[in-house]
Amino acid sequence: xxxxxxxxxxxxxxxxxxxxxxxxxxxxxxxxxxxxxxxxxxxxxxxxxxxxxxxxxxxxxxxxxxxxxxxxxxxxxxxxxxxxxxxxxxxxxxxxxxx
Numbered sequence: 001x002x003x004x005x006x007x008x009x010x011x012x013x014x015x016x017x018x019x020x021x022x023x024x025x026x027x028x029x030x031x032x033x034x035x036x037x038x039x040x041x042x043x044x045x046x047x048x049x050x051x052x053x054x055x056x057x058x059x060x061x062x063x064x065x066x067x068x069x070x071x072x073x074x075x076x077x078x079x080x081x082x083x084x085x086x087x088x089x090x091x092x093x094x095x096x097x098x099x
Contacts, residue, residue, distance in 0.1 A: 026052040028066070036073065046070065 028048040036042050046067075053063045084093030 024057055026057040028052050028058070032066070036070075042070065042073070 026048075028045055028051075031041070031045045031048055034041075036045055049058075049063060049066055052058045053060070080093055085096075086092070087094050
Protein backbone atom coordinates (compact mmCIF):
# COMPACT_ATOMS: atom_id res chain seq x y z
CA UNK A 1 0.00 0.00 0.00
CA UNK A 2 1.17 3.50 -0.84
CA UNK A 3 0.92 6.70 1.17
CA UNK A 4 -1.28 9.66 0.38
CA UNK A 5 -0.35 13.35 0.83
CA UNK A 6 -1.07 13.25 4.56
CA UNK A 7 1.27 10.32 5.08
CA UNK A 8 -1.63 7.93 5.76
CA UNK A 9 -1.73 4.53 4.12
CA UNK A 10 -3.86 4.61 0.98
CA UNK A 11 -6.60 2.00 0.96
CA UNK A 12 -6.19 -0.75 -1.61
CA UNK A 13 -9.78 -0.07 -2.65
CA UNK A 14 -8.77 3.36 -4.02
CA UNK A 15 -6.89 1.89 -6.97
CA UNK A 16 -9.72 -0.53 -7.64
CA UNK A 17 -12.27 2.31 -7.58
CA UNK A 18 -10.17 4.35 -10.03
CA UNK A 19 -9.89 1.38 -12.40
CA UNK A 20 -13.66 0.81 -12.25
CA UNK A 21 -14.32 4.49 -13.00
CA UNK A 22 -12.09 4.40 -16.08
CA UNK A 23 -13.73 1.25 -17.43
CA UNK A 24 -17.27 2.64 -17.06
CA UNK A 25 -19.04 4.01 -20.13
CA UNK A 26 -18.90 7.82 -20.05
CA UNK A 27 -22.27 9.51 -19.41
CA UNK A 28 -21.58 12.04 -22.14
CA UNK A 29 -21.39 9.25 -24.74
CA UNK A 30 -25.08 8.33 -24.43
CA UNK A 31 -26.10 11.99 -24.61
CA UNK A 32 -23.97 12.61 -27.71
CA UNK A 33 -25.31 9.47 -29.41
CA UNK A 34 -28.89 10.68 -28.86
CA UNK A 35 -27.97 13.95 -30.58
CA UNK A 36 -27.78 17.57 -29.51
CA UNK A 37 -30.87 19.33 -30.82
CA UNK A 38 -31.59 22.02 -28.23
CA UNK A 39 -29.70 24.38 -25.95
CA UNK A 40 -30.70 22.17 -23.03
CA UNK A 41 -29.25 19.09 -24.77
CA UNK A 42 -26.00 21.00 -25.27
CA UNK A 43 -25.87 22.09 -21.61
CA UNK A 44 -26.53 18.53 -20.40
CA UNK A 45 -23.83 17.17 -22.71
CA UNK A 46 -21.24 19.70 -21.52
CA UNK A 47 -22.12 19.04 -17.88
CA UNK A 48 -21.75 15.28 -18.36
CA UNK A 49 -18.51 15.84 -20.28
CA UNK A 50 -17.03 17.83 -17.39
CA UNK A 51 -17.95 15.07 -14.97
CA UNK A 52 -16.48 12.40 -17.24
CA UNK A 53 -13.23 14.36 -17.52
CA UNK A 54 -12.95 14.82 -13.76
CA UNK A 55 -13.66 11.13 -13.14
CA UNK A 56 -11.11 10.10 -15.75
CA UNK A 57 -13.77 8.27 -17.78
CA UNK A 58 -12.55 9.98 -20.97
CA UNK A 59 -9.19 11.31 -22.10
CA UNK A 60 -8.33 14.99 -22.31
CA UNK A 61 -8.05 14.63 -26.09
CA UNK A 62 -11.63 13.39 -26.40
CA UNK A 63 -12.85 16.15 -24.10
CA UNK A 64 -10.98 18.78 -26.10
CA UNK A 65 -12.36 17.46 -29.40
CA UNK A 66 -15.90 17.44 -28.05
CA UNK A 67 -15.58 21.00 -26.76
CA UNK A 68 -14.23 22.17 -30.13
CA UNK A 69 -17.14 20.49 -31.95
CA UNK A 70 -19.56 22.13 -29.50
CA UNK A 71 -17.95 25.51 -30.12
CA UNK A 72 -18.40 25.07 -33.86
CA UNK A 73 -22.04 24.07 -33.34
CA UNK A 74 -22.66 27.24 -31.33
CA UNK A 75 -20.99 29.29 -34.07
CA UNK A 76 -23.42 27.87 -36.66
CA UNK A 77 -26.37 28.72 -34.40
CA UNK A 78 -25.02 32.25 -33.98
CA UNK A 79 -24.61 32.64 -37.76
CA UNK A 80 -28.14 31.32 -38.31
CA UNK A 81 -29.52 33.87 -35.87
CA UNK A 82 -27.47 36.72 -37.34
CA UNK A 83 -27.62 36.03 -41.08
CA UNK A 84 -30.52 33.62 -41.59
CA UNK A 85 -33.75 34.59 -43.30
CA UNK A 86 -37.11 34.17 -41.60
CA UNK A 87 -39.39 31.54 -43.08
CA UNK A 88 -43.13 31.43 -42.32
CA UNK A 89 -45.14 30.13 -40.55
CA UNK A 90 -42.86 29.49 -37.58
CA UNK A 91 -40.67 32.53 -38.36
CA UNK A 92 -37.55 30.50 -37.68
CA UNK A 93 -34.43 31.80 -39.34
CA UNK A 94 -32.84 29.46 -41.86
CA UNK A 95 -29.20 29.79 -42.86
CA UNK A 96 -28.53 28.36 -46.27
CA UNK A 97 -24.84 27.48 -46.40
CA UNK A 98 -24.84 26.32 -50.04
CA UNK A 99 -26.90 27.14 -53.09
